[in-house]
Amino acid sequence: MKKLICALAAALASGSAVAQQGTIKFLVGFPAGAGLDTMTRMIAEKMRDSLGQPVIVENRAGAGGQIAMNALKNSPPDGTTLVMTPLVTVVTAPHVFPNLQYDAFKDFTPVAHTANFLFAFVLGPATPAKDLKGYVDLVKRDAKYGNYASAATGSLPHFFSLLFAQKAGISMNHIGYKGTAAALTDLLGGQIASFMGTVSDVSAQHKAGKVIAVATSGATRSKHLPEVPTFRELGYDIEGAGWYAAYAPAGTPPAVVDRLSKAIIAAVNAPDVRAKLDNFGMEPTGLPPAELARIHRRDYEQWGPVIKASGFKPGS
Numbered sequence: 001m002k003k004l005i006c007a008l009a010a011a012l013a014s015g016s017a018v019a020q021q022g023t024i025k026f027l028v029g030f031p032a033g034a035g036l037d038t039m040t041r042m043i044a045e046k047m048r049d050s051l052g053q054p055v056i057v058e059n060r061a062g063a064g065g066q067i068a069m070n071a072l073k074n075s076p077p078d079g080t081t082l083v084m085t086p087l088v089t090v091v092t093a094p095h096v097f098p099n100l101q102y103d104a105f106k107d108f109t110p111v112a113h114t115a116n117f118l119f120a121f122v123l124g125p126a127t128p129a130k131d132l133k134g135y136v137d138l139v140k141r142d143a144k145y146g147n148y149a150s151a152a153t154g155s156l157p158h159f160f161s162l163l164f165a166q167k168a169g170i171s172m173n174h175i176g177y178k179g180t181a182a183a184l185t186d187l188l189g190g191q192i193a194s195f196m197g198t199v200s201d202v203s204a205q206h207k208a209g210k211v212i213a214v215a216t217s218g219a220t221r222s223k224h225l226p227e228v229p230t231f232r233e234l235g236y237d238i239e240g241a242g243w244y245a246a247y248a249p250a251g252t253p254p255a256v257v258d259r260l261s262k263a264i265i266a267a268v269n270a271p272d273v274r275a276k277l278d279n280f281g282m283e284p285t286g287l288p289p290a291e292l293a294r295i296h297r298r299d300y301e302q303w304g305p306v307i308k309a310s311g312f313k314p315g316s
Helices: 001-023 035-051 063-073 131-139 155-166 181-188 199-207 256-269 271-279 289-310
Strands: 024-028 053-058 082-085 108-123 147-149 173-176 194-196 214-217 241-249 283-289
Touching: 024 035, 024 063, 035 082, 035 108, 035 173, 035 256, 053 108, 053 194, 053 283, 063 082, 063 108, 063 289, 082 108, 082 131, 082 173, 108 155, 108 199, 108 256, 131 214, 147 155, 147 181, 155 173, 155 194, 155 289, 181 194, 181 199, 199 214, 241 256, 256 283, 271 283, 283 289
Parallel strands: 024 053, 024 082, 147 173, 147 194
Antiparallel strands: 082 241, 108 194, 108 214, 108 241, 108 283
């Protein structure tokens, strides 16, 4: 019996080792090219070196990141499949979509918090306003300019914009896109009047003079857009920030989570990665699973009442 138990233990250990030595797949629920995708690819490259195994990034875009989260939920909990996601999928989506196919707390295991980011409200070249006051006045005169976009329906930029609209006393109509690139294309083409996105995704276009960033969402100005005032500076009592984080399927062994978490945190803290993330308008964090779990729960509870008060329903 003792030999049988030892044999079983050895087999289990061997199986765990094999699972951890396979290719690690990082799912990203949004199209390639935006800040989230770029960050994930930088981290994956560092992990290949530190773990000594292949790490690939796979874009599973659609449904505001939900396709990737559903794929993660249905993946084996062996450490070979992760997701890198903004908080939309685990903080706002559970409040918005009554038929969500996953439980943000029960179906996933926190692995690492990677970065914080602020939002910027930008106007397109076809919008005849140059600042936030001018935009508010414009929408009051002509409701068509109240059409605004975000990278995903149910995202924090979506609801932050609705908060702004309520404070400003204007009506704004949300248009959700499947990622930032498509939204910016339509903004530059004049199909939409304004866009609420991350500072990292709009700062280059703003600095190139292709769009105008008129307000940012932080308590203080973004160091990446220091010339752009905050909503608070402009008289609107609102602020907000987002974050990116890595999750594994529920049931992933703690030792495996710990190994992956340390590799991701080391990647985020690498000087060249931190410098690049900073250039992209992100604040690198590199926080362990317990801290990610705390932040996740805090923001879920904070934004729930805001989303409910907005009256938004899927399809509206």
